[in-house]
Amino acid sequence: MRMITLLLVSLLSVPALAAIQVYEFDNPQQEVLYQQLTKELRCPKCQNQNIADSNAPLAQDLRQKAYELVKEGKDRDQVVDYMAARFGNFVTYDPPMTPATIFLWLGPLFFVLGGLAVLLVRTRKNTALTDNPVMDPAEQAKLERILNGDKD
Structure with a gap:
């Protein structure tokens, strides 16, 4: 025991x-x-x-x-x-900026700038479409008459 x-x-x-x-x-x-x-x-x-x-x-x-x-x-x-x-x-948790790590440091900046560029292009494209209608003026006047209830 x-x-x-x-x-x-x-x-x-x-x-x-x-x-x-x-x-x-x-x-x-x-x-x-x-x-x-x-x-x-x-x-x-x-x-x-x-x-x-x-x-x-x-x-x-x-x-x-x-x-x-x-x-x-x-x-x-x-x-x-x-x-x-x-x-x-x-x-190291904070690596130095070297040619090998430059994309890690600048990648987020390029991503944000690319996003802003896409937004700017799309905004300009939408503005251009509303300023320059696709229809010719005669067709647009006819469509406006129809929408207003006037008949030919």
Whole structure:
């Protein structure tokens, strides 16, 4: 009975042994920088999740590398540049404007300008149709007489 109790207690305590990553920093500024970086950097493997919230092995590696870089005294831009150089601009939620991403940045503007151009053309076309009737004046006068109730 004692053996069963010991076995149950040891099995129930296994979740308490789950690994929690604890990082030691030299000063509070490094810790704040690390926390900001882990919330700003996106996990390349996960679906739009930052490395602070992801449990993927790659995100754990990125957190470890970010910790190492912060401990070395690197600033925010240096850490972000290192991660972007290694994993591409996908790791940042705010990618820079490059020739490859210019359409992502200017696409919405082109879409709105195209919509306004279509509206302008259609409005002008409708105005032109009402100003220039399709019927010749004799037919239009005959139609107006019929609509007014006059008979030929």
